[in-house]
Amino acid sequence: MSRPGFVLEVDERTPPVLIHRGEGFGVERFPLGTHVVYPPDSLPAVRDIDAAIALALQHPHGTDPLRELLTPSTRLTVVIDDICTPAPSMRAPDIRQRVVEAVLEIAAEQQVDDVELVAANGLQRRMTAAELRHLVGERVYGSFTPDRLHNHDAEDRANLVGIGATDAGHDVEINRRVAESDLVVHVSVVTSAIAGNCRSLAARIASYATVRDENAYATAHPGSDDAPAADRLGVVLERQVPIFVVEATLDHGDSARQLAFLGKREWEWSLRDQAAYVGVKRLNDLGPGRVRHRIWQHAQASYGVTAVCAGRPAEVRARTLETLHRQQLTEVDGQSDVVVFGLPSASASSVNSIMNPILAMSLGLGVYFNSFRGRPLLRPGGALILYHPMQQQFHPVHHPSYIDFFEEVLAETTDPATIASKYQDQFAGDEWYRHLYRNSYAFHGAHPFLMWYLGARALAHAGDIICVGADRPTASRLGFRTASTLADALEMASGKVGRSPSIAYLHGAPNTIADVR
Amino acid sequence: MGLVDEVKMVSHARDWRGRSRTPRSAERWAAPKERREFPTAWARTTPARLARAGIQRGLLGPLVWSQVSPRVYGADRLDRVDGPVVIVANHSSHLDTPLLLRSLPPRLAQHVAVGAAADYFFDARWRATVSALMFNAFPVERLGNRRIKSIAPELLAEGWNLLLFPEATRSPDGWMHPFRLGTAQLCCNAGVPAVPVAIRGAYAAMPRGRNWPRPGRPRIAIRFGPPLVPETGETAADFSVRMLDAVTQLWAEEELGWWGSSRAAGTLMPPTGPAGAEWRRQWEATRPLPDAGARGRIWRP
Numbered sequence: 155m156s157r158p159g160f161v162l163e164v165d166e167r168t169p170p171v172l173i174h175r176g177e178g179f180g181v182e183r184f185p186l187g188t189h190v191v192y193p194p195d196s197l198p199a200v201r202d203i204d205a206a207i208a209l210a211l212q213h214p215h216g217t218d219p220l221r222e223l224l225t226p227s228t229r230l231t232v233v234i235d236d237i238c239t240p241a242p243s244m245r246a247p248d249i250r251q252r253v254v255e256a257v258l259e260i261a262a263e264q265q266v267d268d269v270e271l272v273a274a275n276g277l278q279r280r281m282t283a284a285e286l287r288h289l290v291g292e293r294v295y296g297s298f299t300p301d302r303l304h305n306h307d308a309e310d311r312a313n314l315v316g317i318g319a320t321d322a323g324h325d326v327e328i329n330r331r332v333a334e335s336d337l338v339v340h341v342s343v344v345t346s347a348i349a350g351n352c353r354s355l356a357a358r359i360a361s362y363a364t365v366r367d368e369n370a371y372a373t374a375h376p377g378s379d380d381a382p383a384a385d386r387l388g389v390v391l392e393r394q395v396p397i398f399v400v401e402a403t404l405d406h407g408d409s410a411r412q413l414a415f416l417g418k419r420e421w422e423w424s425l426r427d428q429a430a431y432v433g434v435k436r437l438n439d440l441g442p443g444r445v446r447h448r449i450w451q452h453a454q455a456s457y458g459v460t461a462v463c464a465g466r467p468a469e470v471r472a473r474t475l476e477t478l479h480r481q482q483l484t485e486v487d488g489q490s491d492v493v494v495f496g497l498p499s500a501s502a503s504s505v506n507s508i509m510n511p512i513l514a515m516s517l518g519l520g521v522y523f524n525s526f527r528g529r530p531l532l533r534p535g536g537a538l539i540l541y542h543p544m545q546q547q548f549h550p551v552h553h554p555s556y557i558d559f560f561e562e563v564l565a566e567t568t569d570p571a572t573i574a575s576k577y578q579d580q581f582a583g584d585e586w587y588r589h590l591y592r593n594s595y596a597f598h599g600a601h602p603f604l605m606w607y608l609g610a611r612a613l614a615h616a617g618d619i620i621c622v623g624a625d626r627p628t629a630s631r632l633g634f635r636t637a638s639t640l641a642d643a644l645e646m647a648s649g650k651v652g653r654s655p656s657i658a659y660l661h662g663a664p665n666t667i668a669d670v671r
Numbered sequence: 672m673g674l675v676d677e678v679k680m681v682s683h684a685r686d687w688r689g690r691s692r693t694p695r696s697a698e699r700w701a702a703p704k705e706r707r708e709f710p711t712a713w714a715r716t717t718p719a720r721l722a723r724a725g726i727q728r729g730l731l732g733p734l735v736w737s738q739v740s741p742r743v744y745g746a747d748r749l750d751r752v753d754g755p756v757v758i759v760a761n762h763s764s765h766l767d768t769p770l771l772l773r774s775l776p777p778r779l780a781q782h783v784a785v786g787a788a789a790d791y792f793f794d795a796r797w798r799a800t801v802s803a804l805m806f807n808a809f810p811v812e813r814l815g816n817r818r819i820k821s822i823a824p825e826l827l828a829e830g831w832n833l834l835l836f837p838e839a840t841r842s843p844d845g846w847m848h849p850f851r852l853g854t855a856q857l858c859c860n861a862g863v864p865a866v867p868v869a870i871r872g873a874y875a876a877m878p879r880g881r882n883w884p885r886p887g888r889p890r891i892a893i894r895f896g897p898p899l900v901p902e903t904g905e906t907a908a909d910f911s912v913r914m915l916d917a918v919t920q921l922w923a924e925e926e927l928g929w930w931g932s933s934r935a936a937g938t939l940m941p942p943t944g945p946a947g948a949e950w951r952r953q954w955e956a957t958r959p960l961p962d963a964g965a966r967g968r969i970w971r972p
Contacts, residue, residue, distance in 0.1 A: 181680055424689065
């Protein structure tokens with residue numbers, strides 16, 4: 155029986171609380187009375203994953219069993235989410251590999267010949283061969299490359315096709331293979347209750363023009379119940395293409411034994427945990443930056459699968475959300491004047507790459523800030539405190555447009571509306587970025603814009619944003635202030651929130667969602 | 672932040688063992704304590720026995736005897752006992768075990784395993800190790816919530832004598848408390864005799880809360896009674912009453928003498944202390960035993 159999430163009120167008994175700071179971590183002594191929001195413990199994992207997958211495929215929700223949907227003449231496309239989830243990556247075998255193998259096993263039994271696999275990258279970079287192999291496993295990779303396993307290309311005009319228009323009147327273009335399939339099986343891992351299934355699928359197999367028109371990224375993300383543009387894409391997609399969804403949900407994941415303290419509540423740390431904390435932290439702090447970076451960016455975790463659910467998108471989504479809410483939701487009583495986030499080095503767009511300042515901003519202000527149900531954890535006009543070094547480092551291959559976005563766009567303005575109207579089309583239409591996106595392993599030229607928009611709501615909501623331990627020029631470019639310590643940050647924020655603000659720290663985000671009452 | 676500062680930071684609000692108290696708001700969600708069993712078989716190997724004999728005879732015994740003045744009565748009643756037996760005693764002080772082990776005839780003392788509270792003596796590895804090495808302690812479940820399988824029957828079967836305290840815990844006020852049935856049940860099931868022992872003065876010498884005997888070498892009396900053999904068909908409840916009566920009689924020997932307490936057998940009430948205010952019970956329980964020499968004689972009219 156896993157323990158539910160709860161809100162800790164820091165008292166004199168409370169030891170310092172763990173907080174991430176990019177490629178590092180530390181413990182912080184929060185002021186007495188600070189509310190620390192802990193997620194529920196990991197739910198019990200499914201013991202026999204293969205049996206759970208088979209059961210889900212045999213008894214789907216709202217549709218016939220997969221076996222009955224397949225005939226020898228079926229044109230079947232299996233769409234797989236890319237490696238952006240979970241973060242850190244799942245230690246092999248990835249659950250998606252197991253699901254894809256089970257789907258293909260049934261397809262083989264039904265003698266389906268026309269089968270293709272599409273990796274739903276959206277505007278993210280193409281996956282490398284090694285990443286694809288990790289994702290689908292050696293057997294699938296060997297059987298379907300090079301012709302029948304593709305990365306989606308949002309700029310490949312020859313392989314994009316219109317399937318209708320949204321209620322807003324925008325044309326919807328999606329991957330041709332998906333659009334022309336008799337059945338699409340979407341295999342995904344859902345790690346957060348604030349991301350969708352069919353919502354994100356539509357945005358991830360659409361053309362850039364469709365994503366731009368519907369601003370799908372900004373609205374497909376958390377806290378977006380007010381403007382479900384991606385839902386509109388999903389509605390069109392489902393109307394045109396029969397979709398069979400297989401979703402798996404994961405627990406919080408286990409790190410190596412030496413890092414077990416990362417998953418424990420601090421007052422339950424044993425002497426060994428404390429020794430491990432000090433030892434690992436010292437090694438991490440003193441180690442060469444390149445080694446540290448390599449370890450953090452290539453870290454993998456063992457996840458337990460808490461549920462596998464299959465069937466029609468809407469029905470699967472409801473069940474998946476129910477599981478995820480049990481895993482991540484913690485009830486919080488009211489908003490706070492100050493909210494603290496410790497940002498780790500892993501985010502959806504920095505897998506096997508570098509967590510650049512813009513991704514750090516979108517993680518903090520886009521993902522963490524939006525990890526709520528009801529209303530934001532931060533009161534309007536409150537102060538947001540982020541822990542992240544925000545070093546001016548970019549991956550030249552993966553994030554070329556981010557470099558120019560940082561140097562040119564953010565030097566002019568940080569206002570999302572101005573950025574969108576003035577610069578987005580220029581970057582999206584840049585032939586060099588397009589070439590790199592299509593032929594190299596670069597994110598789309600417009601990707602940094604979409605990441606920036608994720609934080610738009612927080613930018614408008616927060617009265618002050620202060621980064622603890624950040625590189626001052628970089629944070630300043632992003633429009634944030636910097637502080638050396640939490641005490642300094644609170645002092646700086648006192649102009650907005652007073653001398654005795656209510657403080658909340660979201661522990662374990664993004665696997666924690668504050669259900670703010 | 673330097674290493675020292677790092678250690679200071681992480682150990683803030685923790686005790687010297689690195690443990691932190693659960694914050695008040697988290698008490699409701701405290702993780703259930705993991706059941707942890709500590710192996711004690713190593714403490715019954717020959718090297719451990721030799722080490723224990725050295726510690727008890729060369730260190731612990733002399734140390735205890737230097738701090739208190741124990742007098743042992745009735746050890747001759749164990750002359751014909753060759754084990755295995757269960758030694759049952761009243762329990763009011765941490766001195767009880769070392770006193771008893773030193774007071775037993777060596778041939779029995781070398782082959783005694785001591786039942787110790789699993790939740791106290793076996794909750795930390797270092798304490799379990801020390802307990803097992805110094806006293807040949809084995810864990811005894813007294814709270815009934817961890818479901819540790821008792822190894823007492825196996826120890827008896829292997830020929831070990833057991834030292835058990837049927838009250839299950841140290842007396843909080845120095846007086847005797849009801850015996851639990853577990854010890855009697857063990858004797859009846861295994862068919863082994865119980866040797867009753869009464870310890871007087873240990874509470875006054877080192878009550879709960881003290882970790883060193885009071886100064887002045889207070890006097891302590893240890894009285895062994897004749898072994899009680901469970902009769903065929905005797906229930907654990909009946910045998911437990913017999914054990915309690917025997918310890919009560921030995922307790923009363925201090926005031927009545929052997930003859931007096933023998934004559935009063937069957938009419939003596941367990942020494943539960945005077946009724947009345949708590950301080951009066953404490954006052955009586957900590958009353959120093961009179962000097963044995965001052966009483967002058969064992970036989971009384």
